[in-house]
Amino acid sequence: MVMVVVSRRWxxxxxxxxxxxxxxxxxxxxxxxxxxxxxxxxxxxxxxxVNAIVLSLFAALILSIGVLFRNNSIVKWFGGIPLGLSLIxxxxxxxxxxxxxxxxxxxxxxxxxxxxxxxxxxSWPFALAILLFLANLGLSLSWRLVPFKMQNIQFVLxxxxxxxxxxxxxxxxxxxxxxxxxxxxxxxxxxxxMESDTPQQLPFSVFLHDFTLEEYPPxxxxxxxxxxxxxxxxxxxxxxxxxxxxxxWKGVDVEVLDFLPFALPTQNGVPExxxxxxxxxxxxxxITSADATSSEAWLSTGxxxxxxxxxxxxxxxxxxxxxxxxxxxxxxxxxxxxxxxTTATLEVNHPINVMGWKxxxxxxxxxxxxxxxxxxxxxxxxxxxxxxxxGFYMIMAGNLLFFWNGIKKREVAS
Amino acid sequence: xxxxxxxxxxTAIACWATGSLLSLFARRTSGLxxxxxxxxxxxxxxxxxxxxxxxxxxxxxxxxxxxxxRLWYAALIPLVGFLVEYRWxxxxxxxxxxxxxxxxxxxxxxxxxxxxxxxxxxxxxxWFIPHVVVYLVGYVLLAASSVTALHNVxxxxxxxxxxxxxxxxxxxxxxxxxLLTFGLIFGALWAKEAWGHYxxxxxxxxxxxxxWLAYLGYLHAFRYKIDRSKLQWYLALSFLVLLVCWFxxxxxxxxxxxxxxxxxx
Ligand code: HEM
Numbered sequence: 001m002v003m004v005v006v007s008r009r010w011x012x013x014x015x016x017x018x019x020x021x022x023x024x025x026x027x028x029x030x031x032x033x034x035x036x037x038x039x040x041x042x043x044x045x046x047x048x049x050v051n052a053i054v055l056s057l058f059a060a061l062i063l064s065i066g067v068l069f070r071n072n073s074i075v076k077w078f079g080g081i082p083l084g085l086s087l088i089x090x091x092x093x094x095x096x097x098x099x100x101x102x103x104x105x106x107x108x109x110x111x112x113x114x115x116x117x118x119x120x121x122x123s124w125p126f127a128l129a130i131l132l133f134l135a136n137l138g139l140s141l142s143w144r145l146v147p148f149k150m151q152n153i154q155f156v157l158x159x160x161x162x163x164x165x166x167x168x169x170x171x172x173x174x175x176x177x178x179x180x181x182x183x184x185x186x187x188x189x190x191x192x193x194m195e196s197d198t199p200q201q202l203p204f205s206v207f208l209h210d211f212t213l214e215e216y217p218p219x220x221x222x223x224x225x226x227x228x229x230x231x232x233x234x235x236x237x238x239x240x241x242x243x244x245x246x247x248x249w250k251g252v253d254v255e256v257l258d259f260l261p262f263a264l265p266t267q268n269g270v271p272e273x274x275x276x277x278x279x280x281x282x283x284x285x286x287i288t289s290a291d292a293t294s295s296e297a298w299l300s301t302g303x304x305x306x307x308x309x310x311x312x313x314x315x316x317x318x319x320x321x322x323x324x325x326x327x328x329x330x331x332x333x334x335x336x337x338x339x340x341x342t343t344a345t346l347e348v349n350h351p352i353n354v355m356g357w358k359x360x361x362x363x364x365x366x367x368x369x370x371x372x373x374x375x376x377x378x379x380x381x382x383x384x385x386x387x388x389x390x391g392f393y394m395i396m397a398g399n400l401l402f403f404w405n406g407i408k409k410r411e412v413a414s
Numbered sequence: 415x416x417x418x419x420x421x422x423x424x425t426a427i428a429c430w431a432t433g434s435l436l437s438l439f440a441r442r443t444s445g446l447x448x449x450x451x452x453x454x455x456x457x458x459x460x461x462x463x464x465x466x467x468x469x470x471x472x473x474x475x476x477x478x479x480x481x482x483x484r485l486w487y488a489a490l491i492p493l494v495g496f497l498v499e500y501r502w503x504x505x506x507x508x509x510x511x512x513x514x515x516x517x518x519x520x521x522x523x524x525x526x527x528x529x530x531x532x533x534x535x536x537x538x539x540x541w542f543i544p545h546v547v548v549y550l551v552g553y554v555l556l557a558a559s560s561v562t563a564l565h566n567v568x569x570x571x572x573x574x575x576x577x578x579x580x581x582x583x584x585x586x587x588x589x590x591x592x593l594l595t596f597g598l599i600f601g602a603l604w605a606k607e608a609w610g611h612y613x614x615x616x617x618x619x620x621x622x623x624x625x626w627l628a629y630l631g632y633l634h635a636f637r638y639k640i641d642r643s644k645l646q647w648y649l650a651l652s653f654l655v656l657l658v659c660w661f662x663x664x665x666x667x668x669x670x671x672x673x674x675x676x677x678x679x
Pocket of ligand 1: 081083085087088133136137140154155158159160247357360395630633634637
């Protein structure tokens, strides 16, 4: 077993953990200082092509310093594991702040805002730590890349993959565009919104043919009209309604005798099956109370233009709530400025690609659920995505190699 | 349908139990090795066949509900245990994996209604299974690594000889790190499809990143000339970070606007 040499004076060559920790601490403190002094002024947001040029120069600089000065003791230290570990600890500590303190807007002038603690991941100390980390990782890479040996392939895949994903993710962040569109059924729009800003003209328009929402089966709830809220505790095991289902709450048994997922009431109040777009769920239930008296009733979730049907149960109401959304989709036609058009269905987890933009089904009118007359669509453009994904794929390739042959060769109980 | 599941689950559990017993005995009687292997494998085979059958019956892949995902865990987790044994001769992990798989099936047996459980649209994705399974197995390995490390620490404190222990905790941490890395990247690729961006520093993501950093730190410290016996402490404690990530995130102040808290169940 090898012990760390401790009888070494500060800054005596070769530098190790103490110097690395001190350097890192000074860098992070400096970052917080800059954040404080520049209060409100974020890090400059460079867009394409400037950020790509700056990043390429940075990469070239690091690689050439690594290759040209590989025997310089300071450079060696700068690309070594002790500094790497200190920076990992620093990044972890800053992320820990971001993992505990709620991130987002706070009152200007509060301590949190002054030091960027509420936006730690776009703060100066974080950016500085990441930049140093990239330099450190880049130097260690340069030594494995030049001269290249096949046995270093795993190291290179991991470290270069991470370098590429991290650097492109960070440098490319200002080029990420995420806008939200609201499109009414039968209408088209080419306006995208960012939070509260004025709308931005998009290079394409979206026409919404139809928005549809599928629900899970409705659920039975006991509702307390006095306090105006469902008695969640008492009906904990929410029952998805289907024919034959039974539920019981303190002394009351409910059995679903009949279930019509899509129905409309007729003249005499008795529901009849109806088509999917107009109909609402109806259920016939038998309610048996503790004294064995039983009654039957129709329940319905209702809709924006139909009152729900509920049943009296002592002072409480037995109600049927619409099921949670199971799937929702928008039938759209996207036209670009050259008149090209694509018709597609947008659904959660199934975005579509149009001219370098990705379109996502995001939301709808929550008040009315499946009766929504509009669809909310998120449009995203991220020109740096392929680079970041290249990094991901390299890391995964390294992972696969590692999983298969990493351990056997070198580390047997060393 | 549920009846068929009962049969499949009980058969699988019986196979794993028999396989485990036989392989315990196989330490003395090496002739039992093959039957032990066959029985252990059959448990997973039964589950794989059941999933195939269920898939056919539903006319959609059974990936939609939490109960259904547990079928996949049950089929796959023991296979990881077998692979680890085959590759690195770590024998005891497979028992742990088979017990965990059995545990999943028992949950489904006790709560047949989980098969109806609703699943929000964002979770209905082919990424759901690989992302979750990889993380789950990763956590299993890292938990095992921490337990081993803790064991090593206690042996050190009593100045007992323990050469192999440090190698085992290290292997497991390494393997767990590989799976955490996959989990993190799968999560990012999925987030891109579901939420529009691969990384948003959501609290859950932040904590997953933190746990990954903890083990990244360990690996590099291990590479460097740091006393390996001291690193056992580090490994034993790293698991605490994982626990926060796993269960604790929901209770932190930062979780108020997380997309990963599915409290609806
Ligand atoms: C702080 C910057 C980093 C530095 C200076 C650094 C440096 C090193 C060095 C010198 C080794 C030893 C390689 C060997 O002996 O073959 C190593 C191994 C390793 N590093 Fe890093 N690394 C850094 C960041 C990372 C990152 C971000 C990852 C994850 C993507 C990573 C993953 C690994 C893995 C998995 C190994 C073991 C590789 C193997 O055994 O082939 N490292 N690193």
